[in-house]
Amino acid sequence: xxLNDTIVAVSSAPGGIRAVVRLTGPASRxxxxxxxxxxxxxxxxxxxxxxxxxxxxxxxxACVYLFVAPxxxxxxxxxxxxxxxxxxxxxxxxxxxxxxxxxxxxPGEFTARAYLNGKLDLAQAEAVNxxxxxxxxxxxxxxESLLRGRLTETAGAVRAKLLDLLSLLEAGLDFSGEDIAFIxxxxxxxxxxxxxxxxxxLLAGSIRYESLIxxxxxxxxxxxxxxxxxxxxxxxxxxxxxxxxxxxTTRDVLSGIWTTERFQCVLFDxxxxxxxxxxxxxxxxxxxxxxxxxxxxxVIFCVDATRTDFTEDxxxxxxxxxxxxxxxxxxxxxLDAPAQAVRMEPLREAFAADLVPTSVRTRMGLDALRRAVExxxxxxxxxxxxGPLLGEGRDTVALTARHRQAVADxxxxxxxxxxxxxxxxxxxxxxxxxxxxxxxxxxxSQPVDEQILDRIFSRFCVGK
Numbered sequence: 325x326x327l328n329d330t331i332v333a334v335s336s337a338p339g340g341i342r343a344v345v346r347l348t349g350p351a352s353r354x355x356x357x358x359x360x361x362x363x364x365x366x367x368x369x370x371x372x373x374x375x376x377x378x379x380x381x382x383x384x385x386a387c388v389y390l391f392v393a394p395x396x397x398x399x400x401x402x403x404x405x406x407x408x409x410x411x412x413x414x415x416x417x418x419x420x421x422x423x424x425x426x427x428x429x430x431p432g433e434f435t436a437r438a439y440l441n442g443k444l445d446l447a448q449a450e451a452v453n454x455x456x457x458x459x460x461x462x463x464x465x466x467x468e469s470l471l472r473g474r475l476t477e478t479a480g481a482v483r484a485k486l487l488d489l490l491s492l493l494e495a496g497l498d499f500s501g502e503d504i505a506f507i508x509x510x511x512x513x514x515x516x517x518x519x520x521x522x523x524x525x526l527l528a529g530s531i532r533y534e535s536l537i538x539x540x541x542x543x544x545x546x547x548x549x550x551x552x553x554x555x556x557x558x559x560x561x562x563x564x565x566x567x568x569x570x571x572x573t574t575r576d577v578l579s580g581i582w583t584t585e586r587f588q589c590v591l592f593d594x595x596x597x598x599x600x601x602x603x604x605x606x607x608x609x610x611x612x613x614x615x616x617x618x619x620x621x622x623v624i625f626c627v628d629a630t631r632t633d634f635t636e637d638x639x640x641x642x643x644x645x646x647x648x649x650x651x652x653x654x655x656x657x658x659l660d661a662p663a664q665a666v667r668m669e670p671l672r673e674a675f676a677a678d679l680v681p682t683s684v685r686t687r688m689g690l691d692a693l694r695r696a697v698e699x700x701x702x703x704x705x706x707x708x709x710x711g712p713l714l715g716e717g718r719d720t721v722a723l724t725a726r727h728r729q730a731v732a733d734x735x736x737x738x739x740x741x742x743x744x745x746x747x748x749x750x751x752x753x754x755x756x757x758x759x760x761x762x763x764x765x766x767x768x769s770q771p772v773d774e775q776i777l778d779r780i781f782s783r784f785c786v787g788k
């Protein structure tokens with residue numbers, strides 16, 4: 325990447341009211357001054373209002389945000405032009421700046437410059453892309469953990485321990501002819517064992533970001549007051565959703581991670597579907613629910629077993645397009661055994677399916693429901709390839725596939741170093757410890773092969 329030129333790109337998402345055109349590089353301010361006419365005085369930094377020339381004879385109102393090096397995202401002089409204009413006008417503005425000497429930015433080039441200029445380490449740079457690509461709250465939390473630098477802190481602490489041990493071993497090698505012992509065999513092995521355990525804890529107790537992308541989704545659906553929110557809370561083991569006897573309490577799509585011994589999924593509690601929405605708010609909530617259910621690998625459809633008329637439930641059931649629907653009868657604790665047996669037959673006829681009788685209060689049927697969901701998610705056609713989500717909590721660190729490989733390489737080199745020390749070969753052990761430190765270093769900083777950088781930043785979108 326040529327850091328001496330000035331790059332330009334649209335850095336805002338499509339479809340918004342305001343578009344942001346971003347420039348960074350030595351000529352960013354000068355190029356901006358060529359197309360922007362201020363109505364207030366130019367500032368060294370800050371916000372300036374005025375108008376921008378989209379093309380000759382076409383000006384629109386705009387604001388300019390000025391950032392001075394090194395106090396910017398990229399560490400360079402950076403300018404953002406904020407305009408309220410359609411895509412065609414925004415593209416014309418970009419072309420106008422290109423014609424004046426700016427170069428169109430490549431994928432991830434703004435963040436790559438931030439990394440190369442020391443504003444972000446490599447793990448944090450990757451986190452920027454993961455935040456952009458996040459499609460649910462859990463992916464976003466994992467990416468934000470990376471961006472906050474938690475992985476960098478952990479890797480830095482491990483690397484410091486490796487370098488400290490390496491310095492003692494190499495000092496012993498340098499003064500091998502003297503009667504000086506910088507570190508004994510037992511202490512060296514003990515240190516290596518602690519370092520290995522630190523790395524194994526990092527590997528085992530991390531959020532596996534890719535697993536969040538591949539987690540299957542299971543939706544809970546049904547008419548209002550069918551017991552969906554209570555079921556979500558019971559399956560997750562926490563009060564994730566508000567429970568009320570009042571209809572239409574849930575307005576949004578609520579979710580949580582449902583973890584069992586054999587599977588893991590994102591569990592959704594949708595707003596109660598209506599045969600006929602009463603107002604715009606109901607209609608928007610219903611659209612969000614139907615859209616979420618459409619992308620689920622399985623849907624748990626709840627029917628209140630205490631009802632006698634299932635007309636609304638059948639109408640709502642017809643709205644769901646998912647191919648795999650598991651029907652359950654809820655609130656069965658409100659019926660005695662004879663009444664429950666009598667009620668199940670009309671339910672089977674109404675929905676042409678066997679319903680699992682359940683109760684969140686007595687937990688009746690929840691194990692059967694779990695097994696039924698399990699059989700669907702673990703079937704070959706539904707396999708997600710997702711691993712377990714471990715170590716959730718304040719100290720959780722997010723790892724991508726590249727990070728996990730670096731940690732695994734470090735663990736192997738630490739293991740081999742311990743073997744060499746036991747055999748009395750400190751020189752080879754020092755080489756292994758140096759290799760372990762190098763593996764940990766590749767998580768966050770140089771030296772990193774240029775091809776690795778190209779692979780990382782090529783996954784970004786243009787403008788980030």
